[in-house]
Amino acid sequence: MITAVELGLIYAIMALGVYLTFRILDFPDLTVDGSFTTGAAVASVGIVNGMNPWLATVLAFFAGMVAGVITGLLHTKGKIDGLLAGILTMIALYSINLRIMGKANTPLLGEQTLISPMRASGILGSWASVAIFFAVCLAFVAVIVWFLHTELGMAMRATGDNQEMIRSFGVSTDNQKILGLALSNGLVALSGAVIAQYQGFADIGMGIGLILIGLASVIVGQAIFTQRYIWLAAIAVVFGAVIYRLVIQLALSAGLQVNDMKLISAVLVVVALLLPKWKGFQKIIKTFTKRPQPVTESKEEVRTNA
């Protein structure tokens, strides 16, 4: 149970990356399946070769950014459809990840990692470690929310909202997309790096189907929380990631096998997408929450030429 929450909080950082592309930029980015493993591979190989685990994790972040930039360039400069651009980078990264690791699996047994001090002091798997991971997630949420309120971040939000408009105010939407994809994949790779350290190995297949986990987290979170404020939406993503892990945990304890996880993920995303559209569900939600009143037109507006 606690392990599921811990995992959820680490995956939440990946989900925040998916939130940046999927919700803020309105860009369905499939690069994450590859860049997650890239992050894990870079950090693991670094650590195995004696690199400081902090440095290795930061390096993983930058490796992910490079992957995002490549998808961004394919999409904006190469005019390749967003989905296809992501798939192309994802597939190419599979080979690159194998090159980085030199084999399909890099174990981190006995290595000094970000997680090993926590494991040594015995707080891993306790509420203390959950508190630590949650605090780290909140720090990431805070930075992302702050960024989205800077001039640069607002230009990025506007790019996802109304491209024509923000171009007319002098913003290169191409550059915004590349930057957004870079940041997003940086976060995804960072999450991959921490997961590798948490589970004690990096594996070539660890990113497969990851986009579904990311989407499930974003969608589940936002089906439960309102999207009215950015900070609330970002926190919702963190909770969505944890809820996703708990659902998986429940499914496993109900007798389903680890091999069924991808199917469970897919079903969960479908449910999260379809449930809010179902009228009965909307009624239930309405009884619990007050809907924001639509703004009425002020009378002054009907003033005409005197």
Place this chain on the structure above:
Amino acid sequence: MLEIKNLSRTFFPGTVNERKALRNINLNLADGEFVTVIGSNGAGKSTVLNMVAGKLQPDAGSVAIGGKNVTKLADYQRAKYIGRVFQDPMAGTAPTMSIEENMALAYARGRFRGLGLGVGAKRRELFVEELKSLELGLEKRLKTKVGLLSGGQRQALSLLMATFSKPKILLLDEHTAALDPQRAALVSRLTKEIVERHQLTTLMVTHNMEQALALGTRLIMMHDGQIILDLNQEEKSKMTVNDLLDEFGKIKGAQLDDKTMLQ
């Protein structure tokens, strides 16, 4: 301020659909001049506007703003000189962002966008002052998402956003056409006030002849990719809608804009 030289553009060249959208257009706007553009369907009004904005590239000719040749610049690169209001009231604002955030997006036009906060206390004061000039009460709803505003309110906000950073050129593309008559009158009045207050050099395309006569200091009529009539302020002031219709009548085979016919 705006210099358009020998601008030409042919759509679908070499095909059966070949259409000469612009034939060697020349147009100079002096500083502070407010030109209204009317014309038949497919006359090239919007094409001219889109070429000034950088949305379309000409086959030949050049566009210069304030003496600087901008023909090769992409739309977002020349946006620092140009304020633009679109026909669709939804097109000029970001719907999921608040009124003050939209103002901040507009405020940063043509400047470097860094990691400073978009909406600070000082800027908010400025935005409140600017919004007050619309007299729509929007200054009391700074945190409201723009998507919740009515079409008229959004278009008024778009107009303010396009103008309050004082662009060298203001482009208005039938910006009142999608509004009901009352809202259109409101946006028309605001346009007149704002352009006069900031002395903006303005190019406005309209299908509404009354509006074309009521607003602006100069009137241009286009047909088949050419300018066929150019009236200065004095000549324009003597014109009536019927005179303009007569001018249209002189052109053989000219078909009036559908929307104009409906009025």
